[in-house]
Amino acid sequence: MSTNKQRLHVAVGVIRDGDGRILITQRAKHAHQGGLWEFPGGKLEAGEPVQQALARELEEEVGIQVQRAAPLIKINHDYGDRHVLLDVWNVTAFAGQARGCEGQAMRWIAAEQLREFSFPAANLPIIAAAQLPHYYAILEGLSAAEALDNCRRILATGIKLLQFRVKSLPSIDLQNVFEQVSQLCRQQQVSLLVNTDLPVDTTNAQGLHLSSRALLACRERPNGYRWVAASCHNLDELRYAEALGLDFAVLAPVQATASHPDAAPLGWQTLTELLEQINLPVFALGGLGRHDLDRALVAGAQGIAGISAFLAAD
Ligand SMILES: Nc1nc2c([nH]c(=O)n2[C@H]2C[C@H](O)[C@@H](COP(=O)(O)OP(=O)(O)OP(=O)(O)O)O2)c(=O)[nH]1
Numbered sequence: 457m458s459t460n461k462q463r464l465h466v467a468v469g470v471i472r473d474g475d476g477r478i479l480i481t482q483r484a485k486h487a488h489q490g491g492l493w494e495f496p497g498g499k500l501e502a503g504e505p506v507q508q509a510l511a512r513e514l515e516e517e518v519g520i521q522v523q524r525a526a527p528l529i530k531i532n533h534d535y536g537d538r539h540v541l542l543d544v545w546n547v548t549a550f551a552g553q554a555r556g557c558e559g560q561a562m563r564w565i566a567a568e569q570l571r572e573f574s575f576p577a578a579n580l581p582i583i584a585a586a587q588l589p590h591y592y593a594i595l596e597g598l599s600a601a602e603a604l605d606n607c608r609r610i611l612a613t614g615i616k617l618l619q620f621r622v623k624s625l626p627s628i629d630l631q632n633v634f635e636q637v638s639q640l641c642r643q644q645q646v647s648l649l650v651n652t653d654l655p656v657d658t659t660n661a662q663g664l665h666l667s668s669r670a671l672l673a674c675r676e677r678p679n680g681y682r683w684v685a686a687s688c689h690n691l692d693e694l695r696y697a698e699a700l701g702l703d704f705a706v707l708a709p710v711q712a713t714a715s716h717p718d719a720a721p722l723g724w725q726t727l728t729e730l731l732e733q734i735n736l737p738v739f740a741l742g743g744l745g746r747h748d749l750d751r752a753l754v755a756g757a758q759g760i761a762g763i764s765a766f767l768a769a770d
Pocket residue numbers: 466467468487488489493494495496497498499513538540542576577578579
């Protein structure tokens with residue numbers, strides 16, 4: 457009976473080399489999900505802590521010794537014949553030279569190439585998480601000059617993912633400011649998402665960011681964008697974003713924030729409980745700064761989203 461099926465806990469490593477390339481290996485033909493590409497890893501032994509299992513599996517399968525790892529995402533997936541909990545870690549430092557210790561094919565590839573390979577169905581959100589950075593900046597500003605100044609300050613901190621949400625500009629300025637922001641982003645290889653509340657022509661944007669209202673009004677994932685994300689405040693909205701096949705969500709407010717003084721903060725514990733129930737990369741938003749990243753990763757988030765948090769390096 458599928459309801460009595462035991463959930464297999466699997467430790468999985470997204471291993472990156474010094475150039476940011478990611479290691480993928482091919483599953484043996486006759487294994488479960490055989491022939492597909494995967495991130496190396498395997499089942500926890502009875503009573504084994506997940507980080508210990510990660511280190512053991514990566515040594516056994518690709519001959520490396522893990523030196524630094526941080527949580528990336530957890531995926532609960534029911535294959536019908538087997539229910540897995542993929543506990544995925546970013547491995548950013550290791551010793552040894554990776555090799556296919558079990559005779560399996562192995563490739564080091566750029567994150568953008570991940571979509572060119574066939575992975576098991578459970579891996580879709582892992583691939584999005586591996587391609588996304590840990591910080592998502594939200595651009596606001598009360599005038600055209602302030603918005604452009606904020607944009608330059610944010611990009612100077614090294615941000616690679618930006619949402620255009622300059623709500624208070626007269627529409628005559630809005631398109632012009634958007635074009636300038638879009639050009640700055642292109643020059644610095646920053647992915648730009650446009651908030652759907654703004655009446656701008658999104659031809660030059662890599663992505664759309666749906667407000668929670670726009671999310672619930674959607675019947676399918678909007679076409680033609682590299683990234684589609686949504687603002688969420690509760691489990692129903694997160695589940696809906698996942699069901700539509702969006703790439704990621706932002707969940708707010710995690711802490712008390714001056715910009716939304718009336719909203720009750722969720723807190724880290726509730727954030728963790730919500731994230732355990734969905735398979736989607738989620739940025740934590742609200743009263744947070746860059747220094748909260750480690751805490752957010754441990755809580756199960758992709759990273760931190762913010763407005764003022766990224767106006768200067770902290
Ligand atoms: N390692 C890994 N497993 C994945 C990925 N995606 C995915 O659905 N899985 C599934 C396939 C398997 O059902 C399960 C991993 O179990 P496994 O059979 O590889 O475990 P293992 O390495 O301990 O292998 P073994 O000792 O049983 O031969 O998780 C992935 O990216 N990496």
